[in-house]
Amino acid sequence: MIEVDHLSKRYGSVTAVDDVSFKVESGQILGFLGPNGAGKTTTMRIITGYMPATGGTARVAGFDIFEQPIEAKRRIGYLPETPPLYPDMTVREYLAFVARIKGVRQHVGDRVAEVMRKTQTADMADRHCGKLSKGYKQRVGLAQALIHNPEVLVLDEPTAGLDPRQIIEFRQIIRELAGSHTIVLSTHILPEVSQTCQRVVIINRGRVVAVDSPENLTRRLKGAATVLVHSDGPADQVEPLLAGVPGVTRVGRGEPVATGASFEVETGQGLDLRRELAAAVVQQGFGLLELRPMRMSLEDIFLSVITDETQAAAPAGETADA
Numbered sequence: 348m349i350e351v352d353h354l355s356k357r358y359g360s361v362t363a364v365d366d367v368s369f370k371v372e373s374g375q376i377l378g379f380l381g382p383n384g385a386g387k388t389t390t391m392r393i394i395t396g397y398m399p400a401t402g403g404t405a406r407v408a409g410f411d412i413f414e415q416p417i418e419a420k421r422r423i424g425y426l427p428e429t430p431p432l433y434p435d436m437t438v439r440e441y442l443a444f445v446a447r448i449k450g451v452r453q454h455v456g457d458r459v460a461e462v463m464r465k466t467q468t469a470d471m472a473d474r475h476c477g478k479l480s481k482g483y484k485q486r487v488g489l490a491q492a493l494i495h496n497p498e499v500l501v502l503d504e505p506t507a508g509l510d511p512r513q514i515i516e517f518r519q520i521i522r523e524l525a526g527s528h529t530i531v532l533s534t535h536i537l538p539e540v541s542q543t544c545q546r547v548v549i550i551n552r553g554r555v556v557a558v559d560s561p562e563n564l565t566r567r568l569k570g571a572a573t574v575l576v577h578s579d580g581p582a583d584q585v586e587p588l589l590a591g592v593p594g595v596t597r598v599g600r601g602e603p604v605a606t607g608a609s610f611e612v613e614t615g616q617g618l619d620l621r622r623e624l625a626a627a628v629v630q631q632g633f634g635l636l637e638l639r640p641m642r643m644s645l646e647d648i649f650l651s652v653i654t655d656e657t658q659a660a661a662p663a664g665e666t667a668d669a
Contacts, residue, residue, distance in 0.1 A: 348373040349499060351393065354403035356389050356598040358554075360526040363389045365553040367403070371546070373498075374526045376542030379533040381550035386427065387533045390550070391503045394531070395425045408498050410499055411656075421450070424497035425526075428504040430488025434477025438487050441476055442494055449495040462490040466520060482513035489520065500530045506539060518543050519618030574612045575601055576624055582608035587625045594618045607634070611641065
């Protein structure tokens with residue numbers, strides 16, 4: 348649905364986007380993740396046709412955004428970081444206005460009512476946009492992006508500045524749109540991606556440093572599988588029991604617990620030894636209080652790939668902090 352191939356953007360001697368390539372399949376939610384200043388917004392503006400590229404190509408629903416801009420833009424709904432609202436219009440008036448300029452010719456009122464229902468803004472239909480809360484402004488901004496029923500939605504930092512309740516509500520709206528729309532969600536907020544997206548593109552210093560699902564990134568970076576075992580038995584007796592299970596490569600102490608001790612048990616990649624670990628503890632008469640796989644959080648993944656890429660980019664003899 349979206350194909351970005353060797354995209355670059357330079358401002359004189361400064362390269363904001365450097366040879367970026369990725370694909371988004373139809374109906375997928377892609378998280379475009381990176382620190383502030385990494386090139387996320389610039390890439391989003393290029394994909395949506397708001398800014399020309401220095402090099403490379405971008406195709407949306409089969410249309411080249413540079414050679415066939417009108418056809419490509421008809422299939423894109425864009426929510427920039429600051430929603431483009433007219434403060435003196437009511438929500439209903441504004442959405443009807445946007446519908447007309449985006450080519451919706453028939454049943455405009457019905458379409459406006461539908462997008463207000465989807466974005467949970469119907470209760471604000473007759474309120475002026477300038478008097479809306481931050482959360483409602485973001486929802487109305489999403490409604491204007493949806494008004495012409497585009498195949499692709501590009502959302503740039505859609506929950507920036509929202510309170511926790513508004514963030515949860517907005518995420519739910521985005522998840523409900525998946526399937527009927529292909530969504531690119533640009534953000535530097537890690538929970539945004541882990542709770543909403545099926546695939547992740549991590550960008551740093553204008554370059555793509557990782558593309559995969561959160562689960563596959565975890566497996567690639569973690570290497571071995573790690574299991575947390577919490578037993579009420581004496582630590583010095585439980586630890587050798589766990590270490591003696593075939594396939595276990597390392598046993599380390601976990602976080603302090605009120606009862607007994609916890610251990611982080613590493614196993615060979617692809618091995619699931621939970622049954623064997625449980626048996627080793629219980630057969631010696633010790634209680635098994637917790638047994639669960641430990642996974643890298645998206646924060647761990649993000650810091651790992653960003654740190655590795657930054658260190659690789661540093662000149663010889665310099666550190667990333669130099």
